[in-house]
Amino acid sequence: MSAPMSETGDFTETELNAGRLLFAGECNFVRGVVALDGLPSDERIDVAFAGRSNVGKSSLLNALTGRKALARTSNTPGRTREINYFEIGKHFYLVDMPGYGYARAERAQVEAWNKLVRAYLRGRASLRRLFLLIDARHGLKPNDLEIIDMLDEAAVSFQVVLTKGDKLKSHELDTVTKAVDVALKNHPAAHPRLHITSSAKRTGLDELRAEIAMLA
Numbered sequence: 001m002s003a004p005m006s007e008t009g010d011f012t013e014t015e016l017n018a019g020r021l022l023f024a025g026e027c028n029f030v031r032g033v034v035a036l037d038g039l040p041s042d043e044r045i046d047v048a049f050a051g052r053s054n055v056g057k058s059s060l061l062n063a064l065t066g067r068k069a070l071a072r073t074s075n076t077p078g079r080t081r082e083i084n085y086f087e088i089g090k091h092f093y094l095v096d097m098p099g100y101g102y103a104r105a106e107r108a109q110v111e112a113w114n115k116l117v118r119a120y121l122r123g124r125a126s127l128r129r130l131f132l133l134i135d136a137r138h139g140l141k142p143n144d145l146e147i148i149d150m151l152d153e154a155a156v157s158f159q160v161v162l163t164k165g166d167k168l169k170s171h172e173l174d175t176v177t178k179a180v181d182v183a184l185k186n187h188p189a190a191h192p193r194l195h196i197t198s199s200a201k202r203t204g205l206d207e208l209r210a211e212i213a214m215l216a
């Protein structure tokens, strides 16, 4: 099996420890934002988690912080409707974004999502990194590519995290990793390192914690 790029070897023990330390501390819900004028002040760095509805954004936040129900999760797509802010450490906001691409969403809801997220991506200078979560079983879908174009255009540094890694065999993970790598080649805002996580099996979390801690 070839090593996935997110293997612990990518990070030094010092970096991994810094990540563990950051996430061992308190993490508190700040507020849910429905319009840009509701954003908290920008003295902290925003680290956002975005992706299709049901990809596992809220679950990943809970897994990273070791809290069961910090962010609300659900089998019902479209659970997270607001931009939810959490503060962690001295420097960071973790930002749980509402999911996109929910097939049964009402048109008005899709438009509201587009408006809010576009404004956020364009206007939030303190948005340091956006983790774009992709379900490892499905890979990049057309609406993921639309978001990626939006991110390129707004020059928002983003990094792909494959979620639900527990659902795939390692050779299947290799295949999807390679396909995503190829697709990201022409996207200047993409960070080249891919993470593979499972909130269910709690894998890939230390690496992602380290990645975040390094953004301070």
Ligand SMILES: Nc1nc2c(ncn2[C@@H]2O[C@H](COP(=O)(O)OP(=O)(O)OP(=O)(O)O)[C@@H](O)[C@H]2O)c(=O)[nH]1
Pocket (backbone or CB within 6 Å): 051, 052, 053, 054, 055, 056, 057, 058, 059, 060, 072, 073, 074, 075, 076, 077, 078, 079, 080, 081, 098, 099, 100, 163, 164, 165, 166, 167, 197, 198, 199, 200, 201
């Ligand atoms: N097997 C497995 N299931 C997961 C994993 N992460 C999340 N899920 C499941 O996927 C479903 C959706 O998870 P959420 O965390 O609510 O997804 P979300 O991206 O926040 O969804 P929205 O807020 O609706 O956009 C839930 O049933 C989770 O239990 C994982 O790592 N492995």
Ligand SMILES: [Mg+2]
Pocket (backbone or CB within 6 Å): 057, 058, 059, 072, 073, 079, 080, 096, 099
């Ligand atoms: Mg959610």
